[in-house]
Amino acid sequence: MAASMGVATLESAPAATADTAIPDTVAPGVPETVSVDPLPTPQIDGVAWEQLVIGNTVYVGGNFSSARPFGAPKGEGERPRANFLAYDLHSGELLPFAPSFDAQVRTLAVSPDGTRLYVGGLFQKVDGVSRYRVAAFDVASGALVPEFRPYVNSYVKTLVVTDTTVFVGGNFKTVAQRTGGPVPAVARTYAAAFTTSDATVLPWSPRIVGEAQVESMVISPDETKIVLGGAFRNLNGSSNPGYTMGATDTITGTTVLKWNVNGAIPKRSHVEKYDVSVYSLKSDGEFVYGVMGPAAFEGTFKASWTDGALAPGWIADCHGDTYDVEPVGDVVYTASHAHDCGNVRGFEDYVAPSKWYRALAFTDAATQKTRKETAGYQNYEGLPAPTLLNWYPDFDIGPLSGQGPWTITSAQGFVLYGGEFRKIGSTKQQGLTRFATAAVAPNKNGPALSGADMKPTLTSFLGTHIKLTWPSNYDRDNEYLTYQVIRDDDFENPVFETTRSSRFWERTTLHGNDGRLAPGTTHTYRIRTVDPFGNSTVSEPAAYTVTGAVPLAWTPYDRAVLQDQPSAYWPMNEAGKAAYDWAGSSHLTSITTPRVAGVEASPAARAGSFNGVNTYAASSVRLAAKPTFSQEAWIKTTTKRGGVLMGMSTSRTTANDSFDRQLYMANTGQVYFASIDSGAVKTVNSTSRLNDGKWHHVVATVGAAGARLYVDGALQSSRTDQRTGAPLVAGAYWHVGAHQLTGRPAIPASIYFAGTIDNVAAYDRPLTAAEVKAHYQAGTAPAPNARPTASFAPSLSNLSAAVDASASVDPDGAITSYEWDFGDGTTGSGVKVSHDYAGSGVYTVALRVTDDRGATATTTRPITVTRPGILAEDLFARSVDVGWGSTPFGGDWVAAHGASGLSVIDGSGTMTAGPGQTRSAVLSGVSSTAVDVRSSFSIAEAPSGGGQSVSVVGRQVGADYYAARVLVRATGDPQLQILRSGTTIKTVTLTGAAYKPGEVVNVRVQVTGTGTSTVSAMAWTGATEPSSWQLSVTDSTATLQQAGSVGVRFYLSASALASTVIVRDFSAGSAG
Structure with missing residues (x-):
């Protein structure tokens, strides 16, 4: 695959990072990574060592015995896969092609024409057929290639294939061509080559010295050079090049070709604890990418095919062994256990949250120089380096290899990782995963922190x-x-x-x-x-x-500046001798001249007026003098004597102490910016003269690109060698209106500025050209209408509420209308309004105000109103799936016979019962000896069998209760009864037609007294309540002569059909 390489001047400065959605205004041209969202991919029960894509099929080799679908827990949907599987690149679906290998697979390769798949590893049989560590398959049919039967006596770790030759690397000593007869072994140490036609052993035989194997190989586009990598110490008699890697020819393998990266990455002594190895080599056709570890170099390198030089390549000097690499366009992905990328200006050692970052992405282009090593590793300071990109999928590790991802490949916009991980972030996914760009990915990974x-x-x-x-x-x-x-x-x-x-x-x-x-x-x-x-x-x-x-008041300009996170901002809108720092806490003091109209088209905008003789201001506390920064101000003057606009000094006075970052006007009206870089004063200055009596916007920025001076939103001057300011290590005070200029060019006649200064700001970074332009436009734009603020205070008495919106304000005009929504379906208007509610409850009151230019603002506030003497009230204005939940007044409904038959829906509480069942709901939080309870209900079904009864409980103590019960039956008129627990103590027949399904029945029960209690009841349909009690009894049952709770009961006879009662309202008040 192709990769682009930009050539640029490398600076030792923090580099911009990239991600899946990069704002072009802040990072133009920075490459886009894939998302960290794992896409559906098969899972395995072991480790994946190698992946290869041919067409739309992904082949995976490793050490595993089973595969299962994405999202399935271990043991679910398992399918046998002996060290090898295939899946669809686009869907992630497991494919049926599944040859069985009797030992692990370590490497895969494809013929240049895509018709043959080569497999290497530790196996000796494939589907029961002998194949000694290398096998070949016909891609179209999936069959083993019968005529290709090489013999390798031990581990094969890497394969490289051309049309005619298969190059093999690993940990072996002899090879042979198997023809069916005796096998004449040929000595080959760690590297060998066979013909693709019949596995004839070729003379290619690099001389490799060392105690370990060849881990990886890669062949040049013209097939004349092979680069080998591994843990060996000498290649063809040379250790530089030749230590852990080197280049040789593809005919004999005995020549030593240039490979200059060996000179950049030094060897380690035999007696040291770790033996460094090159674990993987890849090529994009123009460059070779390699990864290494441990100790001497644990990162990634990009070297030229021509001679192995790191220019225009690079090294990514992260600590933590790196195991694989994959260049994908302008991004290079790695698999590692990186724990410190400080040398490429990334995270330092073992930083939370993960400490180890096992998958990383870098720019393909070199963008900076490597930082000096500070942790005791080899120092690669000054070598070209890429930028670490903002891509950090959270892989865990496996129990056997102690690592998460081991292998990476890519195709058609997908980046594929394999290894022994079991989880990626919060997604359980074992061994394999796919990533894709934002156009394909679900993009569900969000910000990490909350709460x-x-x-x-x-x-x-x-x-x-x-x-x-x-x-x-x-x-x-x-x-x-x-x-x-x-x-x-x-x-x-x-x-x-x-x-x-x-x-x-x-x-x-x-x-x-x-x-x-x-x-x-x-x-x-x-x-x-x-x-x-x-x-x-x-x-x-x-x-x-x-x-x-x-x-x-604050203006749109204030908002524009504050959104860009200044370290200090002084809009000077306040009266008095102090200009408050709206961003931090370093206020400007000693402003002795009056405020005048500011630059913004707003009556709230003010500015500081300076007399050019003795007035200036200084910040109240020291601020850090950052190496990269911006400073900004609006000025208006006609002076011809110049003066300092703003700068930093170690003194709060105008004394000639240490000072820097001086933005000042010369006698000519031109503005200069001066800072000390590398011990020398360096300046940029405006071409235009700004002492014309008009407002001008002036911004100076300093960063890796140099110094820039903007006037009225446009760049007027710049230089690339002015990239920092004087350290001022203890911090310094900001000065506005005057300070010393000793040693600066074009020193004016006066250091004191005569004119108006407004909206002074300082930043700890260079503002972008787009940000500067936006600030200028915000400062010169007509003042927009400011939205009003809606605010009100309620005053409550029983069911009455009086609301007052006098606290609502409009900062730049007047409020013309006040509209109220009282939360019960009624509305009102005016500053002060009163409203009476029909019942107790919590209501959300909304106020909407409109100003004289049509802007609106809304605020809401819950209020609680209570009927006098009310103990409990419920209009069921909520939804509850199981049970009745809580009342606005009266506490929680307790389901004494199970909550499964209770629910609240559409403004009613429902009870559903089967034959012979009782349902009940009690407000156990209510306790009274004198209560008046009201409720209304309807029954959804016609009475059947022995009928249904609904009881309104007026006093319940433990399992005993007094209640008014309405009994409806299939035949005959309904009855009203007074119950004591399960015993009927008085009954009256409610004359009229039989009960009709859905008909609303109103019930009222009153219970008063102790010692002897009086229980009274009535029931009716329609709007007219009976003028007197229909039933009344006295009772002295001892357990009920005390305060009790209230509630509702529903009973269905054993001979009736299932039925539902709908309770529409319930209230309990004090009786008397």
Whole structure:
């Protein structure tokens, strides 16, 4: 497969990383990786050592005995597969081709024309037929090739095939051609070659010296050179090249060809603990890719086919042995147990969460230089290196080999891993897996952290404004994540949003803001992290009560700056002698001149005015002087005496102390930026003159690409050799309006600036050109309408609620309408509104406000209203699958005869019973000696057999109770009865027509007194309640002369058909 290689100047700077969805505005041209989502793939019960794709079929060799489908636990759907299997590349379905090998398979190869599959390993029989460590199959028929029967006396680890020759490497000493007669052995140490036609032994015989085997081989595109890799120490009499790897010809194998990577990766002594080996070699046709370990070099290299040089190739100097490599276009994938990639500016040693990162991806292009070794390994400082990409599938390890992935291959956009892993992330998948790009993958892997790990810290700011800080999240295949600040669980309208890069080993602190909060209100805040595919996590909430009296206004420009995460931002919108830092906590002080109108088209925008004589400002605390940075300001002046706009100094005064990062104006009106790089002052300056009395946007950035100076959103000057500033290791203060300029070019007549400065910001990274342009556009755009804030306070009395929306505010206008939804189907309008509810309950009240330019805002709040004297009330406004759940007032319904026949649906509580069954629900949390209970019900089916009865319980103590029971039967009028437990103590017939299915019956029962209790009952249909009790009795049963609970019972006679009662409402109040 082809790979591209870009040629660029390599810098020792942190490199941009890639993933499955890279914002082109921040990382143009960075390659896309596959997703970490594992696709359906067969599973095996051992280890996969090698994979090969021919057409749409994936062949796998290894040490296993069985395969099963994706997602199946061990033992389910198992199919015998003896060390070899095949599956479909696109579907992941296991294929029937399954030759049986009597020992493990270690290597696979295909003929150039794709018609023959070669297999090597430790086996001696294939499907019962003798094949000594090498076999060949016809791809079309799946049959063994009968005429190809080589003999190899021990382990075969690697195969390379041309049209005429099969090259074999491994741990063997003799080979032969098997013809059916005696086998004349030919000496070959670790490497040999056979003809493809009949396995004739060829004269190719490299002289390999050492105590271990040839692990891998790769052949050049013109088939004139073979590179061998393994644990040997000498190839054809040479150790450089020749130690662990070397290049030789394809005819005799005895020549030593150039292989310069041997000079870059030194050998180790025989007495050292570890013997280094080259485990795998691959080629994309232009370069050779190799992996090694342990100790001397444990990473990946890319070398030229011509001579093995690392330029324009590279080394990826990660620690932790690397076992396989696969170049796929612009990305190179590896299998390893990497635990430290600090030398390529990746994660340091054993970093959580995984500590070992067993699958990695790198750019195919060299992008930087290797960092100096600090952990005691061989130092490869200065050699070209690739970028570590943001792709970290979470493989575990197997119990036998102690490693997860061992082998990688790719085809048609898929990247295939095999080994002894049992799980990838949270997906149980053993031995094999497929990965694909975002266009094919499900893209379900999301941000890693949530809950308490992402809970924000809240800081009050000028009373009605709040600062939030939170740790950055990370995602295993997306570096750029969006963070949304969610106020009061309004997920549809985040109050702040920023998109930043983050990697698991470089988690930073992010910050956000919220303003325009109504005084006296309390709000909750969550952080939602969203990846480019919409997968999200949410933090735990943090609460904040607004303490200020006047809402602090902020502009769209403020939001644009804060979203780009400045280390400090001073919009200067406040009155007084301090300009507050809206991003951090280093406020500017000593601003002695008045505020004037700022650059934004908003009455809230203010700026600092400096007199050019003695006024300036300095930050209150030191800030870190980062090596890469940006600084930004808006200025307006007509001065011809210049002056300092902003800079850093180790002193808060204008004294001539250590200073750097000076952004200043010369007498000509041109703006200069100066910083010290490598001990020399270096500058860039504007071509235009900015002292024309108009607002101008000025940004200086310093990073790996050099220094850049932007004016009004456009680049005006740059240089590539100004890539850092003076260290100022103890940090420094930011100055605005004045400081020293000793040793700088074009020093103005005055260090004090005469003019207006607004929206000063500092960043710990170079802003991109797109970000600079966006800030300029935000500063010059017409002021948009700011949304109002909806807020209200309720005042409650029994069933009445009075709501007041006076706390709602509009920062740039007036609220023109207030619309209310009281949560019970009724609405209202106005600032202050009263409303009476029909019954007790928890209602969600919604307020929608509209301002004078049509913007709206909505807030909701639950309120609780209670009927006077109410003990319990339930309108069943919920859904419960099993049981009746909880009432708004009265606590939990307890199902005394099992909850399986109870449910709540469509505003009713239902009880379903079979013949001879009782259902009951009791509010055990209610306790009273004087209660008045009301309920209404209907029965879905016509009465049958001995009938059905519904009881409304007025007092229940243990198993005993008083109740009013309505009995309906197949014949005759319904009856109303008063029960004491299961005994009827008084009855009255309810005259009229027989009960009709669905007819609503109202029941009321009252129980009062102790010692002697009075029980009264009535039942009726329609709207008119009887004027007096239909039944009333007294009773002195001792167990019932105390406070009890209330409830509902349903009984179905043994001769009746199954039936359901629908309870529409239930309430219990104090009697008397």
